[in-house]
Amino acid sequence: MVAKVLEALRPGPGGCYVDGTLGGGGHAATLLAASSPTGWLFGCDRDGAAVEAAAQRLAPFAGRFELRRGSFSELADWIEHRSCDGVLLDLGVSSPQLDQPERGFSFQSEGPLDMRMDLRQPFTAEKLINEWSESELARIFWEWGNEPQGRRMARAVVRERQVRRLETTGQLARLIERMVPRRGQKRHPATRVFQAVRMAVNDEISLLKSGLAAASTLLKPGGRLAVITFHSVEDRVVKEFGREKSRDYTFEGEVDVPALRRPRPPELRWVARKAIPADAAEVAENPRARSAQLRVMEKI
Ligand SMILES: C[S@@+](CC[C@H](N)C(=O)[O-])C[C@H]1O[C@@H](n2cnc3c(N)ncnc32)[C@H](O)[C@@H]1O
Secondary structure (H helix, E strand, C coil), rough: HHHHHHHHCCCCCCCCCECCCCCCCCCHHHHHHHCCCEEEEEEEEEEEHHHHHHHHHHHCCCCCEEEEEECHHHHHHHHHCCCEEEEEECCCCCCCHHHHHHHHHCCCCCCEECCCCCCCCCCCHHHHHCCCCCHHHHHHHHCCCCCHHHHHHHHHHHHHHHHHHCEEEHHHHHHHHHCCCCCCCCCCHHHHHHHHHHHHHHHHHHHHHHHHHHHHHHEEEEEEEEECCCHHHHHHHHHHHHHCCCCHHHHHHHHCHHHHHHCCCEEEEEECCCEECEEEEEEEEHHHHHHHHEEEEEEE
């Protein structure tokens, strides 16, 4: 997605860019290289290890960036409003997070049920799986994992934890695999449940909503917001945000009744109406990109 992000944000000398999800700093380095010699980058990540890795990766651009540990929902607290030419949010987990079993994000390796992006936070996946009620578990498995068997899985988790506390990724993955055998399917049956638990542990949807609003306030007129999503639940939030900000009216409540609309100027416009998928070459290079989609909006 790197080339597509560059095409969307059009970094150039003297521009100011924000990477709200630094990860290993790959996108940030590309933005700094493309805006040489005078472009500036603000960057953040909730994960302290990611901020450290990004700082190392960006060392060749010293003097041209400021990095902080924190959520992108707080960007507008430390970056001047209407001062930036581009903001990137590359959502979800990073490869280093998934590849370290001790972070507990992956059902493919044995590790503690952790899944915190910010290790300063006390709430872990272990607490969620062992302490949330059956109905709360069923709700998140369905809403954030789109898991059609969410209720059944929630019931099985509750039954299992009455016997012994679920403490590892392997215990949870095997419990689900026993209920829904793989039968040659590529996708592990625990994929959706792990996604839902991760989203709940990290409060991802509510931070995404406030992050999108914060990102928009940072942009100058003509500045662009690029968001990479990895599944339909995230993408729906981004699409809904873009739809709301590109309308020339607001309305109260849930239902858009034409007679009750209140006119107001739109804040953003879509650069492309449709989400831009990763292409075959990108997927060949990084199989995790197969579900990535890019949406781009421009500040009016
Ligand atoms: C897909 S990775 C980003 C990879 C990055 N673009 C790169 O080039 O290496 C997503 C990153 O976003 C971070 N993240 C997720 N939610 C966040 C939030 N609300 N605020 C800040 N960082 C967040 C994760 O910790 C993770 O490091």
